[in-house]
Amino acid sequence: MTNKPVGSQKVLPQKSKVKFYFSTVRSRVIPILKRIEVGDYPSKIARIYGWSKQHVFYYIRKLEKAGLVRRKVRSSAVFYELTGKGQKVLTSCEGVVYGSGVFRLHKCQVLFPIVREGVYPVGDFRSVEMVNWTALLGLVHGVHVRKTTRHWIVHVEALYGRYPDELFALAKNLGDRVARALMSKYGVLLGEGQVGRGYELAIDDPVAKLLSRYFCISTAKRKMDHSPGELEGEIDHLSRDAAVEYLLMPERVKKLEGQILGLSSQVEDLRGDVH
Numbered sequence: 025m026t027n028k029p030v031g032s033q034k035v036l037p038q039k040s041k042v043k044f045y046f047s048t049v050r051s052r053v054i055p056i057l058k059r060i061e062v063g064d065y066p067s068k069i070a071r072i073y074g075w076s077k078q079h080v081f082y083y084i085r086k087l088e089k090a091g092l093v094r095r096k097v098r099s100s101a102v103f104y105e106l107t108g109k110g111q112k113v114l115t116s117c118e119g120v121v122y123g124s125g126v127f128r129l130h131k132c133q134v135l136f137p138i139v140r141e142g143v144y145p146v147g148d149f150r151s152v153e154m155v156n157w158t159a160l161l162g163l164v165h166g167v168h169v170r171k172t173t174r175h176w177i178v179h180v181e182a183l184y185g186r187y188p189d190e191l192f193a194l195a196k197n198l199g200d201r202v203a204r205a206l207m208s209k210y211g212v213l214l215g216e217g218q219v220g221r222g223y224e225l226a227i228d229d230p231v232a233k234l235l236s237r238y239f240c241i242s243t244a245k246r247k248m249d250h251s252p253g254e255l256e257g258e259i260d261h262l263s264r265d266a267a268v269e270y271l272l273m274p275e276r277v278k279k280l281e282g283q284i285l286g287l288s289s290q291v292e293d294l295r296g297d298v299h
Contacts, residue, residue, distance in 0.1 A: 042090040052083050057114045060084075060093055060104050062126050062184035072183065072194050074201055127227050127267065128258075129191040130182040133220040134199030135175045142212030169202065176214060178202045188225055188267040195219060225261040227270070232259045245269075 059069045066084060070077045084104060087093045092110035096103045106114065168179035178199040185191045199217045206212055232248045240249040245266040248259050261267040 132223040137215040140213035142210035225267040226258040
């Protein structure tokens, strides 16, 4: 039997290796895996990070070939989810950095002060407020925009992630891209955007899911109520600091347990000295 030249042999797909540059693992692979983990679809991932859809699909195809994500078809829509291997990779990369839960940032607005007015459409300008401005601004991401006498206000869609600061950075990034589009289209000059008050950082919590069936709780930092559907069993943190406190709670409990054990040991020593 004649052996075929080595160069003509086909490499089996399962034996091939997908290669990524080290820099893209941190800047592309991990962020995309994080967004897929919380249920974002490719076009939304592109909107969040300001990348093109083709750019996102390029990496998703590589991740799919590497066995880290898999495609799921629901009705006629295509979604992606992490495989067990993909979840293991993501956990090993960030499990010690980010919290165990997934936060949802909603009711978030980014306010841009008007430094100089622009030239706006003739007619009832208010008739286009609070609608989807994708076509109006020529953007690839869907946004809702509102104008007051002092500000342009960008209403950011709900964002999902493991770390509060990450979500605020994503919201600010979306708002900044909208502001640049507004300045380019209408000639308006806008100042630096700031995240407005009234946002909520919601996170699933088993205690909240149980207790919210019977009563509502509200403090200056958090609220917990019974809301059917997506909001059921969530704690709404009303500030970034409140969400960070929530993330630190397990470590604080461990610290208290250690202090109690130390005190118990000292009490036993004192009893021994007395006897």
